[in-house]
Amino acid sequence: MQLYPPLEPDRSGLLDTGDGHQVYWETSGNPQGTPVLLLHGGPGSGSTPGQRRLWNPEQYRIVQMDQRQCGRSLPSAADPAVPLTANTTAHLLADIEQLREALGISRWVLWGGSWGVTLALAYAQQSPERVRALVLISVTTTRRSDVHWLYHEAGRFFPRQWQEFAEFASQSDTGVMGAEARADLVAAYHHLLNVQEDPHVRAQAAQAWCDWEDAVLSLEPGWKPSPRYQEPAFRMQFARIVTHYFHHGAWLAEGQLLEQAWRLAGIPGVLIHGRLDIGSPADVPWQLSRAWPEAELHLVTEAGHAGNRRSTELMLAAAQRFAAAP
Numbered sequence: 001m002q003l004y005p006p007l008e009p010d011r012s013g014l015l016d017t018g019d020g021h022q023v024y025w026e027t028s029g030n031p032q033g034t035p036v037l038l039l040h041g042g043p044g045s046g047s048t049p050g051q052r053r054l055w056n057p058e059q060y061r062i063v064q065m066d067q068r069q070c071g072r073s074l075p076s077a078a079d080p081a082v083p084l085t086a087n088t089t090a091h092l093l094a095d096i097e098q099l100r101e102a103l104g105i106s107r108w109v110l111w112g113g114s115w116g117v118t119l120a121l122a123y124a125q126q127s128p129e130r131v132r133a134l135v136l137i138s139v140t141t142t143r144r145s146d147v148h149w150l151y152h153e154a155g156r157f158f159p160r161q162w163q164e165f166a167e168f169a170s171q172s173d174t175g176v177m178g179a180e181a182r183a184d185l186v187a188a189y190h191h192l193l194n195v196q197e198d199p200h201v202r203a204q205a206a207q208a209w210c211d212w213e214d215a216v217l218s219l220e221p222g223w224k225p226s227p228r229y230q231e232p233a234f235r236m237q238f239a240r241i242v243t244h245y246f247h248h249g250a251w252l253a254e255g256q257l258l259e260q261a262w263r264l265a266g267i268p269g270v271l272i273h274g275r276l277d278i279g280s281p282a283d284v285p286w287q288l289s290r291a292w293p294e295a296e297l298h299l300v301t302e303a304g305h306a307g308n309r310r311s312t313e314l315m316l317a318a319a320q321r322f323a324a325a326p
Contacts (some may be wrong), residue, residue: 001316003053007062014074015065015099019086023095024072025065027103029057034132034323035105037063037096041114041138043250044241045228046071054111054315059323063108065099067092067119070237078237080202084194084244089251093123100130109322111135111315114280114305115242118142118250118257121288125263133322134269134295137315138277138305139285141257142250150279151185151246154216157278161215168208190247193240203232206239216279220304261291269295270318272311274303 012026029052036055040047047064055062068087069077077084096119100108109132112120117136124131140146155162169188170181181188192205210229217223228234253259269292273285282299289297303311 022074029060029062033061035061035108039112039116039119041116043115043245044070044238077240078233109133114138121257135318137272139273144249147246158215165212186246190243206235209239210235264292271297272314276304
């Protein structure tokens with residue numbers, strides 16, 4: 001199976017949320033087709049054109065949005081002076097509902113990747129009557145234990161890179177105590193990026209954070225450094241938002257999305273996950289599939305967090321399966 005050809009949006013706009021934020025959205029494909037909402041990762045990565053190539057444009061009405069303060073949404077977290085106080089999981093869920101109503105959609109398929117999986121699950125558990133089906137890749141539920149694994153325990157696979165990541169956070173001139181920083185690196189980087197005011201330190205912290213994000217993927221087949229991490233504005237936007245969310249446990253109770261998976265009863269789903277995903281171990285989608293009987297789990301032996309050709313084939317097959325989801 002091949003990706004569908006590149007596709008340009010037919011409509012786009014800024015959704016005024018009523019609290020000082022404007023969320024960018026765009027649609028493509030068949031206006032009369034099955035609606036599908038694509039939820040990007042990060043949090044804070046922004047949507048990309050390539051994501052819509054998984055969906056048959058003759059069968060689907062494809063909806064994309066840049067979550068608050070990233071991509072083309074305003075105000076941008078790339079400006080360190082812009083506060084993130086009105087950017088939480090609850091705000092994103094409300095934005096999704098407001099966009100659905102603005103576009104006149106009653107129910108839609110949800111696709112999520114990485115953090116987008118957490119957001120899709122939270123939305124589907126909150127509003128199951130609005131969801132036709134779920135297609136989820138690189139499954140995360142953003143438990144505090146999973147966040148700790150990614151920024152502490154996964155360092156056992158990358159000792160040199162993790163040492164550099166931890167040492168920057170605990171330097172005396174960053175304003176964070178050494179032992180305190182090493183005990184909770186997410187909290188330390190959240191402080192460096194969102195509390196302390198030295199622009200030079202903030203820029204260095206964003207670079208160090210993105211260097212670690214890249215390192216965690218570096219053992220995957222075909223890995224190349226992310227070109228987006230070479231852009232200072234993207235680094236700042238991404239690092240500020242992701243540390244903001246992870247420092248606060250995504251405003252979810254620990255294990256909430258697994259414990260409340262019963263709310264997904266009756267919603268079909270496909271879970272696609274790489275066995276070589278070091279940052280997001282495969283026990284998470286396995287646990288989710290056990291708690292959600294309607295979910296079909298695919299563990300792809302040769303894939304990591306970024307997926308591979310087999311992952312793409314499974315996503316295309318799932319999209320075709322749900323093209324006329326009732």
